[in-house]
Amino acid sequence: MADTATGAAPDRARASEQGAVGRFLQATEIDTRMLGMVGALVLIWLGLHFLSGGLFLTPRNLWNLSVQSASIAVMATGMVLVIVTRNIDLSVGSILGFVGMIMGVLQVTILPQMAGIAQGSPALWILALLAGLGVSLLIGAFQGFLVAYLSIPAFIVTLGGLLVWRGAAWWVTSGQTVAPMNPTFRLIGGGPEGSIGAFWSWVVGLAACAAVAVLLANGRRQRRRFKFPQRPVWAEVFLGALACVLILGAVGVANSYPWPAAIVRRYAQANNLSVPDGGLFIAHGIAIPVLIAVAVGIVMTFLTNRTRFGRYVFAIGGNPEAAALAGINTRWVLLKIFALMGLLAGVAAAISTARLNAATNAQGTLDELLTIAAAVIGGTSLAGGAGTIAGAMLGALLMQSLQSGMVLLGIDTPLQNIVVGAVLVVAVWLDTLYRKRA
Known part of the structure; x- marks a missing residue:
């Protein structure tokens, strides 16, 4: 009898866990x-x-x-x-x-x-x-x-x-x-010149995040208009936040990759810029x-x-x-x-x-x-x-x-x-x- 009860508990826990994952996937529609x-x-x-x-x-x-x-x-x-x-x-x-x-x-x-x-x-x-x-x-x-x-x-x-x-x-x-x-x-x-640089990369990233928010809001409005089932608000917020984290994370990685030192020196000479002792950091940004x-x-x-x-x-x-x-x-x-x-x-x-x-x-x-x-x-x-x-x-x-x-x-x-x-x-x-x- 004890063995039966002991075996049933893990099964119920496993079913509950699967149910939670299933409900999450259903709510977010991932x-x-x-x-x-x-x-x-x-x-x-x-x-x-x-x-x-x-x-x-x-x-x-x-x-x-x-x-x-x-x-x-x-x-x-x-x-x-x-x-x-x-x-x-x-x-x-x-x-x-x-x-x-x-x-x-x-x-x-x-x-x-x-x-x-x-x-x-x-x-x-x-x-x-x-x-x-x-x-x-x-x-x-x-x-x-x-x-x-x-x-x-x-x-x-x-x-x-x-x-x-x-x-x-x-x-x-x-x-x-x-x-x-x-x-x-x-x-x-x-290449170094075939990229948009750090500033414009952040602009593109923020614009993409704004576009994600607009798309989610518009999708929710269209569902309400045609009386389709809607995702919970927390699911919309989660999807928007996840998308923005991925977008801005990708931008951060692109901006972490600097130009090679030789190209930086040529760029500095052509534009009359002084190169500090530690070198001049110029980010590639997102490539074209x-x-x-x-x-x-x-x-x-x-x-x-x-x-x-x-x-x-x-x-x-x-x-x-x-x-x-x-x-x-x-x-x-x-x-x-x-x-x-x-x-x-x-x-x-x-x-x-x-x-x-x-x-x-x-x-x-x-x-x-x-x-x-x-x-x-x-x-x-x-x-x-x-x-x-x-x-x-x-x-x-x-x-x-x-x-x-x-x-x-x-x-x-x-x-x-x-x-x-x-x-x-x-x-x-x-x-x-x-x-x-x-």
Whole structure:
């Protein structure tokens, strides 16, 4: 009898504890899948920090990690829509390399020599950027046409694109590297001058916190207007406070990473500044490519959640036949999805080329693997119909964290590829288990 009572007490305590956690998650409406991904990212960071001897979780490495993740994060937002509609795009890395080569050739050779535009002219990088984005948009639209209107499987079309555009990148310059890029164009890639500094970083951070508060208040007002269930006030305050802590914490890390001493000395000499004995501390702040990636994420989130196009995308992914019967022009929507994916690959090409200050034939190699892995790890189901932009961007950060950590640990590139491939397989397996349980 005593044994029965003793065994029942822990069961009741465990049920009570689970009930409290469940009530908290229900009140805050936190996505458990996203929460698990954040937990996995934290564990990976702590493990890599320990294994690297305290080198991983430093302002310098975290700042570099954010810049390195930007191009993959941008493409992952488009890959979400592609995979949601039960398709795939294997060509994004090759498109990145081809478009990056076009941007480089336009800046270094074609526009200065044929059009007489000086290297330092703003028109040079603007025309090169617009031309590159236009080419990437056309490439994506062409592949989308083949998939949507000629009914060629996306796997075959984009696999062919992977080979075609990689070969085209070599053909543009016969395999030669093109450098250097326009000084203003290079700001897109980050670096000391390609960051907004400490003051403007805090301004952006505070503005983001204000935007979070406005969004929460507006969401609460809309729920009241349409008589939807509302979150408790404490849950709204918790979510707002958590978001602000994360935002301001990220800004604090970015502002903790100073310019290199040599660049500071040149900057001080150019501006007639005296350098104290302890050195002059100039913070990097948030990098421009990170701001570009965040802006793309916000636009893509709005596009998927607040527009008719976004609703059509998820309707097609959920049930293509029912979507067609409901009057959705599924072919036109698919073409626009692939065109958008191509455009985002062009944006990523600009970031990558500016960061390298060169256009190379190896640029974007295997980026399609990282992009697909980021989307899948972020919760985008290969079965279609489910996925989030925020999850894909978090997945891009997770994938880049693995690569950055393995570089710090001195792991060879072949083994890095093995790890990335294994992570992708495990992510798909976990997605399968999650869908069965759901």
